[in-house]
Amino acid sequence: MTKVFLHTCCAPCLLKCQESLEAEGITPVLFWYNPNIHPWTEYKFRRECLIRYADEESLEVRLKDEYGLRGFISDIYPNFKSGRCKYCYKMRLEETAKRAVEEGYKYFSTTLLISPYQNHGLIKTIGEEIAKKSCIEFLYRDFRLYFREGQHLARSKGFYMQKYCGCIFSEEERYLKN
Numbered sequence: 001m002t003k004v005f006l007h008t009c010c011a012p013c014l015l016k017c018q019e020s021l022e023a024e025g026i027t028p029v030l031f032w033y034n035p036n037i038h039p040w041t042e043y044k045f046r047r048e049c050l051i052r053y054a055d056e057e058s059l060e061v062r063l064k065d066e067y068g069l070r071g072f073i074s075d076i077y078p079n080f081k082s083g084r085c086k087y088c089y090k091m092r093l094e095e096t097a098k099r100a101v102e103e104g105y106k107y108f109s110t111t112l113l114i115s116p117y118q119n120h121g122l123i124k125t126i127g128e129e130i131a132k133k134s135c136i137e138f139l140y141r142d143f144r145l146y147f148r149e150g151q152h153l154a155r156s157k158g159f160y161m162q163k164y165c166g167c168i169f170s171e172e173e174r175y176l177k178n
């Protein structure tokens with residue numbers, strides 16, 4: 001059976017990625033590593049929702065439980081806008097690839113590939129660059145066409161639904177727009 005070590009940003013994004021991978025005969029092993037999610041209560045709600053779902057579905061899940069507000073801000077300073085997302089994708093995918101190699105997986109990927117709000121091309125490029133350096137394959141899939149259906153399904157399951165991407169800056173951008 002093929003397994004993929006799947007960086008998982010949240011349970012709502014996971015649903016359709018999981019379904020699509022399983023339809024191909026690929027089993028995802030979930031990896032929670034999201035120090036970009038702030039503030040603490042938001043981090044906790046998203047993490048708990050994922051753990052509960054993984055438990056119900058008997059999915060394997062690994063946690064690198066690191067709430068990273070201070071580190072994230074100091075790492076991107078002073079570029080709070082430009083370059084922020086590139087750093088954020090790279091940080092999470094590098095850690096995912098590292099852990100996947102340590103645990104002997106051949107493939108890694110990310111649920112970030114489902115969101116039409118993310119920079120999809122950049123995620124793909126970063127994933128492939130990391131793969132080359134780490135001797136592991138980046139399993140690229142364009143899951144975006146399942147996004148709406150996945151969100152609808154997540155709501156129907158009563159999942160915690162986030163209102164912004166994750167970092168404290170994305171929260172500000174989301175609510176200042178209103």
Ligand code: SF4
Pocket residue numbers: 036037084085086088089165166167168169170
């Ligand atoms: S907007 Fe989203 S992807 Fe970009 S830095 Fe913030 S959490 Fe990361």
